[in-house]
Amino acid sequence: MNAMSKKQVWFITGSQDLYGPKVLEQVAKNSQEIVAGFNQSSTITTEIVYQPTVKSPREIHAVCQAANSDANCIGVILWMHTFSPAKMWIAGLNELSKPFMHLHTQFHAELPWSEINMNYMNTHQSAHGCREFGFIGTRMRKERKVVVGHWNTTAVQTEVDDWCRAAAGWHESRNLKVARFGDNMRQVAVTEGDKVAAQIQFGYEVNAHSLGELNDAINAVGDADINALIENYRQDYQINESVFSDDHQLDMLRKEARIEVGMKNFLVAGQYGAFTNCFENLTGMTGLPGLATQRLMSQGFGYGGEGDWKTAAMVRIMKVMGEGRNAGTSFMEDYTYNFGATDQVLGAHMLEVCPSIAAAKPQLEVHLHTIGVRCDVPRLLFTGKAGPAINVSTIDMGNRFRIIVNELDTVTPPEDTPNLPVASALWEPKPNLSVAAAAWIHAGGAHHSAYSQAVTTDNIVDFAEIAGAELVIIDENTNIRELKNELRHNSVYYGLARGL
Missing domain, CATH: 3.40.50.10940 (Rossmann fold)
Incomplete structure (x- = not known):
């Protein structure tokens, strides 16, 4: 892509x-x-x-x-x-x-x-x-x-x-289509939003498709395509031979390959550059796509979990902006903290983290998934590459969209996590976790984000200015009192700029 x-x-x-x-x-x-x-x-x-x-x-x-x-x-x-x-x-x-x-x-x-x-x-x-x-x-x-x-x-x-690069991201935004398979997670606030307002502001369109339509595409995949993809898995990832010798694991891997081919065929046919799904909407599917989603992201598609179409769009836009740089962009979630001498965030998701951010060749394994559907799902395991990064969140404020950026330093975990069956990245937010988390919360940032080591704050600044969107930056100079005043001033400015 x-x-x-x-x-x-x-x-x-x-x-x-x-x-x-x-x-x-x-x-x-x-x-x-x-x-x-x-x-x-x-x-x-x-x-x-x-x-x-x-x-x-x-x-x-x-x-x-x-x-x-x-x-x-x-x-x-x-x-x-x-x-x-x-x-x-x-x-x-x-x-x-x-x-x-x-x-x-x-x-x-x-x-x-x-x-x-x-x-x-x-x-x-x-x-x-x-x-x-x-x-x-x-x-x-x-x-x-x-x-x-x-x-x-x-x-x-x-x-x-x-x-x-920002202009390229804007061009993509103006021409992007996002596919929603099912609805967003029930009772969740931040993944909701005004899709008409988003299309007016950013240009991209968000279209819903039933699981029946997707399943038709998945069921149409032939064995030849599945076999070819299994060989790609062998070449691209570290895989224990037991995955192929165990009939159950191999069956799960083949089902995942069928999902990947079917989803890609559907997205390409519909000219979609990004997609969402939700573990609460899997009727007719063999499981929640894990490896399939990770690989589609690595090929350039944007993704947002639990129906988060705003993040799916931003992941795709940032992949375009970061194209050609030796670094990646992924859907991400702030998952849990490591409080200590330097407070840290362990970012991950249930399954869907893009291998473009991996520090080393990913390991393909099959593990039990227990949220929404209980079944074994193939997925890629890895830790994120150390280095500067950003988290970006686009939120709907009702009368405007706000883009929030937090600058990060991704670090190598101090220990292995042999019992964690998902990919992850460990980072130290700027200026520190105490200020960054408070600032993110005051600004209304989502628990989902577009994480990138290929896109810089300056790229997002340029993009937001082209889009005419509100921008909040959390970096080494952030002060909570000043940020709260900035948010108040922004509220007045955008209220006057857009009219009553």
């Missing part, structure tokens, strides 16, 4: 006819060199596409319309090489529906002190040309990313890549 490989960000340079053909030729040449530099950079993973310099309201309007209608264009980078009178941009920006980044740079890093003249000054006017453009963006209340610095530095290219 490679979502970024064919996506593009357009690079559009603003100028005007005032400077004459020689200057405009230089402007175009410089812009092409910047685009070439971005595309040759190992830091920027999205293709940047050069567009001809725009010099008039009509040209600006036309390129904005073209960006809107191009399915592969996920956003635009706008740069004012010279002075581009900003009233020229009003019609185009009013119509532009793709997110845009304002790159505040200049072609040369250093000034040619002994040669500098007014021709040089007139050609390289980004310092004040971008301020003119910045004003109209603010005057029109356009949300955008502003990146400042020389274009050929790693710092600037990292910011560009971060924003491109």
Whole structure:
């Protein structure tokens, strides 16, 4: 499910006819060199596409319309090489529906002190040309990313890549479909929400399907597909030979393989990028999908347990944003605590944790599942890789959606957990568990989250700004009194911004 490989960000340079053909030729040449530099950079993973310099309201309007209608264009980078009178941009920006980044740079890093003249000054006017453009963006209340610095530095290219990843996540969000197999867990509050409001805000649609429809797809799977998948299991995971020699365990594994193939066929046929299910809704199925769900997540599908469609969507969106990075994203749940010298959280779920976050090759085992349905279910066992991570929760506040981010340090567990039959990750939330948990609770964060070592806080900041969603960040600088005031201020702001 490679979502970024064919996506593009357009690079559009603003100028005007005032400077004459020689200057405009230089402007175009410089812009092409910047685009070439971005595309040759190992830091920027999205293709940047050069567009001809725009010099008039009509040209600006036309390129904005073209960006809107191009399915592969996920956003635009706008740069004012010279002075581009900003009233020229009003019609185009009013119509532009793709997110845009304002790159505040200049072609040369250093000034040619002994040669500098007014021709040089007139050609390289980004310092004040971008301020003119910045004003109209603010005057029109356009949300955008502003990146400042020389274009050929790693710092600037990292910011560009971060924003491109957020734009890719937004593109996915606007085109995503989430399948709900059954309903959400009974009596649970946080997995509920307004699906119409979510589609208006984020673009993704959430559709319910009966277990009967899913079972039809599962029952249609042939033995050849099951046999092929069993061989994949042998290659991908550590498996004790007893799983294959014991008739009961092998039968459970084959049933799980049938579920995996059937679920994937259903999702692909329906063009779904994410899905949910619930252990309370399994009529006709041989068990709650464990290994099947883990493997589908590892292939790029988003997932949320107990009908949690908001988290399923966010897992998929974050998988797109983190594509190509040597790290993973998973559905996750804060499960239990380890209080000690440094307080820690052991994250897990009943079955469904994605092996993309594993520290080592997962072990495939068959264990008894006792919640919702009592039967043996194959699953992958592993611990999460140590390193920086984030937990992200999207919640429905009634009059708006709030995205909550907590920065984490995932650590290696001090001991093995031989009796724990599920995958897990152990982390230390920032600034510490006491503050982080209180802040999460005050903000209304769910017990489910999208956990990632491939996506950064900056990626989520950019995504939330593009989406126009409220964002709360819990990091090493979080203070509970300040956070509670932030939540109060946010409530007023979003109430006024959206109208009564």
